[in-house]
Amino acid sequence: MKVSALILHLESFIPLKQEEKDRIEEQFVPQTVKRKHKLLTAGEVCKDYFFVVSGCFRMFGVDDKGFEHNIQFASEKDWIADIGSFYSQKTSQLNIEALEPSEVLRIPQLGLYELFNNIPKINRIFKVMIEYKYIELQNRVLQNFSSTAEQRYLAFLEQYPHLKNRLPNTQVASYLGITPEFLSKIRKDLRDS
Amino acid sequence: MKVSALILHLESFIPLKQEEKDRIEEQFVPQTVKRKHKLLTAGEVCKDYFFVVSGCFRMFGVDDKGFEHNIQFASEKDWIADIGSFYSQKTSQLNIEALEPSEVLRIPQLGLYELFNNIPKINRIFKVMIEYKYIELQNRVLQNFSSTAEQRYLAFLEQYPHLKNRLPNTQVASYLGITPEFLSKIRKDLRDS
DNA sequence: CGTCTATTTGAATGTACTCAAAAGCGGTGG
């Protein structure tokens, strides 16, 4: 049952009453996503928040030269949405795309607001979740400034061991902010040493 | 009165009852901070959250070569803390330092938790605040990947006009992730063109 | 007024990118 993964995840933050669980389950819609299919396309408004039950996604932007830059990956038990677009209901500059066949639980804006208004715990859980994500991003900014591409690659392997054998290197390179060619050279150097 | 700046700021998110305002004011301690004085030093635990009433701060990390990297600035009506350290009560790797003579309102961990537990609105306000900061950071990551130092400098000037004539260029360079020398060359090129 | 810090400038260097091309790998259809 897909929804149980979500409830399990939420309860790892704060235990929920049965009545609360029921109300939460009501708002989520299960969805199967094919590889390369997009949950969000730049130019659209991000109307839903997604909880990843299985599979893997990337969120990326495209610069003026047409190059894609991965901002984050999301796999099992992770959340993904362009929260800037979601809360403002302005068009998004970002894309969310499945890197594998995946299953998600989708909650539309109104459904989530319903939960925020009626279940205070959900507010607290979402506050804590975004705090974690904020800390992660902050570390990433700091790391991008203070270390070489090779050090960042090694740090990525340590921090996301469950992703390293699952993603093509071109996706990892895009996440690290380097070209696939350069990542290939880094990997060669690491093998040789 | 220092505290009124805080209440005004909070009410820009959600209106508060007089009773709530009183409870909030109780928890904050006004503090004057001299230039170059630190609110947080790497190696300590971040025990307080700060609201900046006047002045300006930088938060920075130091890499293994001893170079400082500015993660964020905080001036009037902004909040600053190493939230990773604050919530986990583990030692921080970051420093928070006044760039100008400043005034802050300090709230200790217990005081903030008291507010979180007794005033649900405060939870929602802090959730929204961190969401804004998250979006800002995300844009910064994307920009660092997709544009040159010159473009990032121009974007910085546009995004933080109130800071541009207030900060030494070495601080701006550290925020942009470049050397002061290179920023100087960028500024020269912009003047010449 | 002196000291300390910030800014500018230049030459040599390094890290990562561009472009091009070849080799590898996995899946699909005949």
Next chain:
DNA sequence: CCACCGCTTTTGAGTACATTCAAATAGACG
């Protein structure tokens, strides 16, 4: 089961963006 296609990975040569180091100049604060 093999051949082919698309996509990823590797390799190399030349280049660009940004750094390092050093030194001169300018500014700011006490």
